[in-house]
Amino acid sequence: MVALLLKRYLWLVETLRKFPEGLTLAEINDQWSDSGLYRDCGGAEIDRRTFYNHRRAIGEQFGIDIETIKAGPYSRYKIDDDSLNHNQTIDWLLSTIATENIITQSHNLSDKILLEPADKGAIHLNVIVEALKSNLILEIDYQGFHISARSYKSISVEPLALKMFKRRWYLLSRKVENGDLRLYALDRMNACKLTDNRFDYPEEFSPDDYFSNYFGVSTDGYTSAPCRVVLRAHDELPRYLETQPLHHSQEIASRGENYTDFCYYLIPAFDFVQEILLHCEQLEVLRPLNLREHIAKILQKSSNFYK
Numbered sequence: 001m002v003a004l005l006l007k008r009y010l011w012l013v014e015t016l017r018k019f020p021e022g023l024t025l026a027e028i029n030d031q032w033s034d035s036g037l038y039r040d041c042g043g044a045e046i047d048r049r050t051f052y053n054h055r056r057a058i059g060e061q062f063g064i065d066i067e068t069i070k071a072g073p074y075s076r077y078k079i080d081d082d083s084l085n086h087n088q089t090i091d092w093l094l095s096t097i098a099t100e101n102i103i104t105q106s107h108n109l110s111d112k113i114l115l116e117p118a119d120k121g122a123i124h125l126n127v128i129v130e131a132l133k134s135n136l137i138l139e140i141d142y143q144g145f146h147i148s149a150r151s152y153k154s155i156s157v158e159p160l161a162l163k164m165f166k167r168r169w170y171l172l173s174r175k176v177e178n179g180d181l182r183l184y185a186l187d188r189m190n191a192c193k194l195t196d197n198r199f200d201y202p203e204e205f206s207p208d209d210y211f212s213n214y215f216g217v218s219t220d221g222y223t224s225a226p227c228r229v230v231l232r233a234h235d236e237l238p239r240y241l242e243t244q245p246l247h248h249s250q251e252i253a254s255r256g257e258n259y260t261d262f263c264y265y266l267i268p269a270f271d272f273v274q275e276i277l278l279h280c281e282q283l284e285v286l287r288p289l290n291l292r293e294h295i296a297k298i299l300q301k302s303s304n305f306y307k
Helices: 002-018 025-033 036-040 048-062 088-105 120-134 207-211 237-243 270-278 289-306
Strands: 066-068 076-079 136-143 151-165 168-175 181-185 189-198 227-234 251-255 259-266 283-287
Touching (some): 002 025, 025 048, 048 066, 120 136, 120 151, 151 181, 227 237, 283 289
Antiparallel strands (some): 066 076, 136 151, 151 168, 168 181, 251 259
16 A cells, blocks of 8 residues: 555646646546556545645655645646755666566566666665664675675674665665674675664765765775766767766766766776776776876786787
8 A cells, every 4th residue: 555655746746747738637637537547546536635645745754845836726736856966876766666666567477578687685674764764773784795704703893785786786884893884795794683782974975975976886996086088989889978977066078979978076986997998999088187097007918818
C-alpha cells in the first residue's frame, strides 16, 4: 500500500512536470485514466480531497510545491520549478519507478531487456536508513578490496549519509573510537546491525557540502584544496560530457575544430583520475601540470604491460 501511494505521488509529479502550463483536476484525471496505476488502484479517479492530500504529502516528503495558477472551479495546477530544480532524490525515484514499470509491464521481453547486476550491498540499506532516521550507532564487519586490506570486526560508526556512485552504495560515517570520517562500501560489509546507542548528529555537517568538491566518493585528493582543472575532450566525447557533466562546476572554456576544453573547479581524487583514464584516448589533461604528469605516469606504466 505504501509503495503504491508513493508511485501515485511520483506519477503526479511527473505528469505535472510534462505540462509546464499546468493542468486542471479534470485534465489530471484524463491523464490518470490512461496510466497503468489507474488500473492498479481499482479504476478510481483522483477527487479533489485526494488531490489535496497528495499535494500536501509531496510537499512534506519531497519539498516540491504544486502551485495553484488560478483559484476557483477551473483552477490549474503546476510544479514550482524552483522546488524541482536540482532535486536529485525525485529524479532518481522517477527514473527508478519508470524502469520498474517498463520491466513489470514487459515481463515477456525479459530476454531482450538486459540489466546490470544489482548492488549486493543493498541488503544493508534498510538497517542503515533506520540508523540515519533515529541517529543510532551501527556495528559493522568490513573487508576492503585492496590487496593489503585486513578484515575488521564490530566497527562502531555513527552514520552520516548514504551516497550512490556507479551503481554502488557507500556509507559516510564517523568512527566512534576517534571521530574520524570514513567511507564504507556496502558491498564490502560482511555484517551491519543496529545498536541501541544513540549519537548526536553534527548540526553544522552537510553531506552535500562534504562531497561538493569531489567527483564520486573518494576524497583522497591529489591537492588539498579545490583547483582549476582543464580537460580537452576530442571527437564525440564533448557531446557526451555536455549531456552528462562530470561535476557540477563543469563549464566550457573553449571550442576547437575537433575538440572542446572543459573547465572544473574541484579537488582531483582517485575517482576523478579513474574517470579520466576511462576516456584516455579522447581526454587530455591540460592543467594543472601535476595532474597531467600523474596521468602520464599511469599511462606509461600501463603501456609496459603490452610491450
